[in-house]
Amino acid sequence: MNTNMSPKWKLRKNLPSYRLVQTALPAQSLAYILTIIFFLSVLILLYVPWQQTTMGFGRVVAYAPLDRQQVIESPISGRVVKWHVHEGTRVKKGDPIIDISDNDPNFINRIREEKNALLQRLEAARSREDNIRSRILSLRSSMGSAVNAADSRRMMAKDRVRASEQAVDAAKAALKTANLNLDRQKQLWEKGLTSKRTLELAELDHTNAETGLDRAKAAYDAAVKEERALNSDTGKVQQDAEASINDAKASLASAQSEVARVLEDLPKLEARLSRQENQEIFAPRDGIIMRILVNPDTQQVKEGDGVAILVPDAEDKAVELFISGNDIPLVGEGRKVRLQFQGYPVLQISGWPETAVGTFGGVVKLVDITDNGSGNFRVLVVPDRDDRQWPSSRYLRQGVRAKGWIFLNRVSVGYELWRRFNDFPPNLPMDDPEMKSLLDENGGGDKGK
Structure with a gap:
């Protein structure tokens, strides 16, 4: 008996069934080779470039x-009257798509009447504005004339004051002369060198001179008061004219405000009228009608509701x-x-x-x-x-x-x-x-x- 046999060979010799379940040597070699190839492939793949x-x-x-898909919206509220296309229809820009009728057939006429009334208001407001501008020009012209006339009267009063002042000076000089003459006649009368008549005439001249001085002073005072009154009148004329001009300017601002309000309301009304008149919707671009979103007959739509989906050509x-x-x-x-x-x-x-x-x-x-x-x-x-x-x-x-x-x-x-x-x-x-x-x-x- 060979004692150098390995345990594995002893099992194969003593146990025939064990030999039946063992892997063949070529298969084992192939498995080893595949395992080595697998691990080598993994190592190689670790360094292979990867994007x-x-x-x-x-x-x-x-x-x-x-050019992307877009929804065609209704510009007005109304009722669908007629479709010019169906799903899949190819349209050109400007081709009719749908007709919409307003629920009130006279609505457009009423909007047009409202527009005409608004235009008349605008015309009347502009006419009033032009008239007020003309009135302001006239007031400014009349104010200049009135101020010039008041200045002229004031200058005349000043001349009268100057003349009255000179008259007072003349009356004072006459009174002084009359005083001297009266004193001289009294002295001559006391000496018996003049007649009683001459002395009386000298006293009369003295009295007349005093009266003349009082009259000149009264005229001077009247001229001064007249000058003051005319100075005040000149200011009043200018203030009254400026007040009239300011009142006209306020009326002008009111007319301009009216024009502005009308011009503000007019585009809104025109936009409403344009939308109402635009009861036929047209294709905005070349493309294909992909979907119809409302019923073909008599469906009610609101402003802004989608009526169809257009896929433009791009x-x-x-x-x-x-x-x-x-x-x-x-x-x-x-x-x-x-x-x-x-x-x-x-x-x-x-x-x-x-x-x-x-x-x-x-x-x-x-x-x-x-x-x-x-x-x-x-x-x-x-x-x-x-x-x-x-x-x-x-x-x-x-x-x-x-x-x-x-x-x-x-x-x-x-x-x-x-x-x-x-x-x-x-x-x-x-x-x-x-x-x-x-x-x-x-x-x-x-x-x-």
């Missing part, structure tokens, strides 16, 4: 907001994708995008875009500065001119669902797996000035040197 992407879902829209297409805020720091204008449109078969491996089949190229044109309320950000993607053209409008209609992969950074497969397992965001660009500043503050800049 980081962030995926978003969205839809096809028109690039210009005016050549410039875009895709709006919604991206998670976890990846949004690296999404910026100019990033490349691969797009899959609903209904097109596609093969896409996000990490190796070179192998993509059935996708179309795009470029990020706009990233919203705020989310949509759910933590996702809207990204607007336009066609990449360096890639193949997107499908025509016949196949790529507005609203078609789309899926997009926005290219971020190139990393290794190992790093990408580690990032995804830990739910970390993609690498932030280290050449960003804000990142450099943050690293310098935390000491990262020194470590990197």
Whole structure:
């Protein structure tokens, strides 16, 4: 008996059933080789380049907001009378879509009468304004004439005062002369050198001179009082004229206010009239009527209610994708995008875009500065001119669902797996000035040197 046999060989020799459940040597070798290949593949994949992407879902829209789906609204309240289109009808700009009739058939006529009355008010207010302006000019002219006349009377009174003053001086001189003559005649009378008659005449002249002085003084006082009165009258004339002018100006302001009120009410009335007259709604742009929102016959609509949905013809297409805020720091204008449109078969491996089949190229044109309320950000993607053209409008209609992969950074497969397992965001660009500043503050800049 060979004592050098291993326990394994002893079991095979003594237990035939054990030999039946053992793996064949070629299979064991193959398993070892596959295991080694698996681990080598994993090690190799850890260093294989990987294109980081962030995926978003969205839809096809028109690039210009005016070319996007829009609701045609009713400009007035009324009743639907006639439809000129049906769902799917292609319309040109200005084509009739629907006729609406007001519930009151005489409403337009009443608005027109109200407008005519308002225009008459405007004409009367403007006429009153012109008349008041003419009155102000006349008052100013008459005020000048009245003030000039009052000044002339005042100057005449001043001349009379001056003349009365001279008359008083003359009367004083005459009285002085009469006094001298009376004294001389008295002396001569006492000496017997003159007659009684001459003395009496001298006394009469003296009395006349005193009377003349009193009369001159009275005339002077009257002239002074007249001058004062005329000075006051001149001020009163000017104040009365200015009061009349101010009253006319107040009337002018009232007329101007009336004109302003009418001019304020007139556009509103014209807008109401224009809306009421616009009882036929026309297509605002070329496009297709997608939906009719009201019943074709006699349905009541209010002002501002939607009557139809128009999808305008748009050549410039875009895709709006919604991206998670976890990846949004690296999404910026100019990033490349691969797009899959609903209904097109596609093969896409996000990490190796070179192998993509059935996708179309795009470029990020706009990233919203705020989310949509759910933590996702809207990204607007336009066609990449360096890639193949997107499908025509016949196949790529507005609203078609789309899926997009926005290219971020190139990393290794190992790093990408580690990032995804830990739910970390993609690498932030280290050449960003804000990142450099943050690293310098935390000491990262020194470590990197």
